[in-house]
Amino acid sequence: MDLNARIPAGPIQDKWDKHRFELKLINPANKRKYKLIVVGTGLGGGAAAATLAELGYDVDCFCFQDSPRRAHSIAAQGGINAAKNYQNDGDSVYRLFYDTVKGGDYRAREANVHRLAQISTAIIDQCVAQGVPFAREYGGQLDNRSFGGAQVSRTFYARGQTGQQLLLGAYSALERMIGAGRVKMHARTEMLELVVIDGHARGIVTRDLVTGEIRSWAADAVILATGGYGNVFYLSTNAKGSNVTATYRAYRKGAGFANPCFTQIHPTCIPVSGEYQSKLTLMSESLRNDGRVWVPKSAADIGKKASEIPEADRDYYLERKYPSFGNLAPRDIASRAAKEAVDSGRGVSGAGSAAVYLDFADAIKRVGQAGIADRYGNLFEMYERITGENPYEVPMRIYPAVHYTMGGLWVDYNLMSTIPGLHVLGEANFSDHGANRLGASALMQGLADGYFIIPYTIGHYLANAKQPKVTVDHPAFKQAEADAQGQIKRLLAVNGSKSPDYFHRELGVKLIWEHCGMARNEAGLKKALKLIPELRERFWREVKVTGSGAELNQNLEKAGRVADFLEFGELLCLDALERRESCGGHFREEFQTPDGEAKRDDENFAHAAVWEFKGDGKAPVRHQEQLTFENVKLATRNYA
Numbered sequence: 151m152d153l154n155a156r157i158p159a160g161p162i163q164d165k166w167d168k169h170r171f172e173l174k175l176i177n178p179a180n181k182r183k184y185k186l187i188v189v190g191t192g193l194g195g196g197a198a199a200a201t202l203a204e205l206g207y208d209v210d211c212f213c214f215q216d217s218p219r220r221a222h223s224i225a226a227q228g229g230i231n232a233a234k235n236y237q238n239d240g241d242s243v244y245r246l247f248y249d250t251v252k253g254g255d256y257r258a259r260e261a262n263v264h265r266l267a268q269i270s271t272a273i274i275d276q277c278v279a280q281g282v283p284f285a286r287e288y289g290g291q292l293d294n295r296s297f298g299g300a301q302v303s304r305t306f307y308a309r310g311q312t313g314q315q316l317l318l319g320a321y322s323a324l325e326r327m328i329g330a331g332r333v334k335m336h337a338r339t340e341m342l343e344l345v346v347i348d349g350h351a352r353g354i355v356t357r358d359l360v361t362g363e364i365r366s367w368a369a370d371a372v373i374l375a376t377g378g379y380g381n382v383f384y385l386s387t388n389a390k391g392s393n394v395t396a397t398y399r400a401y402r403k404g405a406g407f408a409n410p411c412f413t414q415i416h417p418t419c420i421p422v423s424g425e426y427q428s429k430l431t432l433m434s435e436s437l438r439n440d441g442r443v444w445v446p447k448s449a450a451d452i453g454k455k456a457s458e459i460p461e462a463d464r465d466y467y468l469e470r471k472y473p474s475f476g477n478l479a480p481r482d483i484a485s486r487a488a489k490e491a492v493d494s495g496r497g498v499s500g501a502g503s504a505a506v507y508l509d510f511a512d513a514i515k516r517v518g519q520a521g522i523a524d525r526y527g528n529l530f531e532m533y534e535r536i537t538g539e540n541p542y543e544v545p546m547r548i549y550p551a552v553h554y555t556m557g558g559l560w561v562d563y564n565l566m567s568t569i570p571g572l573h574v575l576g577e578a579n580f581s582d583h584g585a586n587r588l589g590a591s592a593l594m595q596g597l598a599d600g601y602f603i604i605p606y607t608i609g610h611y612l613a614n615a616k617q618p619k620v621t622v623d624h625p626a627f628k629q630a631e632a633d634a635q636g637q638i639k640r641l642l643a644v645n646g647s648k649s650p651d652y653f654h655r656e657l658g659v660k661l662i663w664e665h666c667g668m669a670r671n672e673a674g675l676k677k678a679l680k681l682i683p684e685l686r687e688r689f690w691r692e693v694k695v696t697g698s699g700a701e702l703n704q705n706l707e708k709a710g711r712v713a714d715f716l717e718f719g720e721l722l723c724l725d726a727l728e729r730r731e732s733c734g735g736h737f738r739e740e741f742q743t744p745d746g747e748a749k750r751d752d753e754n755f756a757h758a759a760v761w762e763f764k765g766d767g768k769a770p771v772r773h774q775e776q777l778t779f780e781n782v783k784l785a786t787r788n789y790a
Contacts, residue, residue: 151406151762153775156562157261162781163243166265169563170606174613181206184612187354187369189341189396191218193313193320193593194576195375197600200323203332205605210367211324211333214340214359214391214707219321222377222389223596226313227434227529229295229305230277230593232270237294241302243267250591251782253299253480254556254584255734255750257412257758260781261563262581266591269598274306276601280319283308295525296439297589299480299789305590310434310529316593320600340707342637343630344372344400344572351400351572352620355630357638359707362700364634366622370615371571371608374400375600378555378577380413382715382722383667384658386552387419387432393711394718397559397578406568406760406773408560408580410718411726414587414735415668416553417443417484420536421505428651430551431536433508434529435589438477440513440522441546443468443484445506449495456498456507456545467491472789479789482586482735482748485550489668490746498547509545550668554592556583556735557725560760560775564607565599568760571615573608575599580758585734638699641709646692650709653689657682657712657719666723671739675727679720686716721761721770728772731755752784 158169176184184207188199191213199211215221233246246267251258274292278284284306285293294303308315327333336356343355345366353368379394380386401407418438420431446452447465467487472479479487488506491497497504514522519542523530530541537547558580565573565581576596583591661681665674689712697703732741732748733755741749757774764770 151568151760151773153406153560153568153760153773154562155259155775156564157259158563162260162264165261166268173606173610176609176613178206182208184208185210185369186371186373186608187367188212188373188375189354190221190375190377190578191215191324192221192223192375192377192576193316193596194578194600195373196221196317196320196324197597198373198375198575198604199333200320200327201601201605202608203327209327209333210336210369212336212339212341212354212356214338216338218324218335218337219317221317222392223317223593224314225387225389225432226593227310227432228436229297229307229312229590230273230316230597231297231304231588231590232274232306232594233267233304234271234274236291237303239302241304243271245302246270246304248782249300250582250588251584251779252787253588254586255748255787256584256752256756256779256782256784257409257733257777258582258584259758259777260779264781265603266582266595266598269602270594272602273594273597277316277319277597280322282315282319285309295436296478298435298438298478298484299475299588300478301475305436307436310436310526313593316597320597341376341396342399342634342710344403345626345630346403346569347620347624347626348617350570350615350617352617353622353627355627355634357634360702362698362703364631366627366631368620368622368624368627370612370617371573373573373575373604373608374559374578375575375596376578378558379410379718380552380555382658382719383552383663384655385422385427385430385663387416387430390429393714395711395714397574398714398718400559400567400569400572401761402763404569404763405572406560406762407557407721408758408760409557409725410722410761411666411729411736412556412585412734413552414481414554414556415485415550417481417488417550418508418548419551419553420533421547421549422503431532432553433533433546433548435481437508437526437529437546440525441477441508441510442466442512443477443488443506443508445491445496445498447496452496452498456509465491465496475789480586481589482737483789485668486737486746488550492549503549505547505549507545508548510541511545514542552663554587556580556585556587560758564610565604566607566611571611571617573604575604585736637710637713638706641693641695641706641713642699644690644693644695646694648692648694650693650695650705650712653685653693654708654712654715656685657716661685662719662722666726669737669739670726672727675723678723679727682716682720682723689713689716724770725759725761729755729759756784
């Protein structure tokens, strides 16, 4: 497997500019001769499809939602990072780069992260030009708020709807190209297979989710921007439709899958309320700007109302343990600290499970209820609608939950996977966040990849590849169609007694979360690796898929996605078992400092683990891309 990252030579601040000049170009008249497929219409895919069409390429764009604007990027709340230094508080491109590498626990590729920090400033200008209504200060300048893992204010926001507003910007650009006939949009269409011809990605096979039609689409290159795999845990903050199928199908066709065990637990979510629940709800990290996290100092105070516990008897544990960052400690650290507080018997009771308090009483005294409502009003309203509690009057109850996945398909500096012609953007790739993503950096990466990186790098690939044109009559497309049809027929033929949701919950809650969640250990991972194949075998004997394949059939859609989760979950646990260290969101209980912090092993694990599929029933092969740190020296993370 070729893991040449193709990182340009020279000083890190010059790499991207130098590389852009050296990339081969395609003249405008020739761009229209190339067909590109973009799968996904979130910030990465929507931005890419719009920008590539603006450049003149012929673009087919696919999403399984009923509209491109319903992509899961719409759910992001708190903000987007950029090194503008509007606050004049010491921020810079280099500081954003440094914070991101450190926040990712030194498991990200330096060159990619620095490029992301460089591009961040242009993203804000692009979005303002599109009309994104960022919050502004009294003088009219864009406002900033703080986020975890940083001591500067660099997060641009639109109240608690930042993802929605940014997506509307990308969506308007995409719709303009659809209207101009330069993007052909295929909504309610799910990718089921990647087609590889002579070693190059040349198309996809899809299912029309309304009619059930299986169809092939040929192209000169394929771009996946299909998001993360957090729903393998069943309960997560992701939309219910979010899945691993597109990237896992690419993995089965030869694309390396990097660091699948790097999953992010977000510390600020509404706790689980009961077994009936199908997903969890995020409360934006921005709330920790003003909210103070605490639990009672004594377990004897559990059961009392928050107002009955005096200040002296409260443990503001993030402020105590990490005074330099306080309540804005990075997500992995804040999540583990919440788990530690609850495990010590001091968790406060939520509707169905233990939690910690996120208290705004001090902030309301300081700026008034109207001031807090102005900053977070829609988030407070959402919390009250879900829990029935008014957070202006009582503290929010929060607890960590699965949110984002730093792992994904391996890509080089040009965002191309190990399959030539298959490019991967946003959360679907592994490249920028290491073992822990800093808050407000997901939107930054998706837009950087879609607006500012892939338009340069895909032209370089097309200019060099010089692959012959292919049509959907090629045998590789016919085989891929047969494979997709075969999977559907197999699912429909089982006719068991249990729903796909039953198996998804058994996998996600009882196996993956239990043994590969916030804390992992060798015994638990080995147990999961024994039980997952048994559950998968039961799935193929007992799943019940109603209806047919030739109609709108959400039961069938779910079954196909769960089938892929049942395979991918095993890869996730295997990766966690083989990474014998703790770093970022990957916390192996055997590898921790005396005070319970993650303990890295830089000598043996300062690399990206990249898995290669070797066939059904065969063990995947683990490859390594060694990571070098020439600009940010390896050090123990310290937020005290």
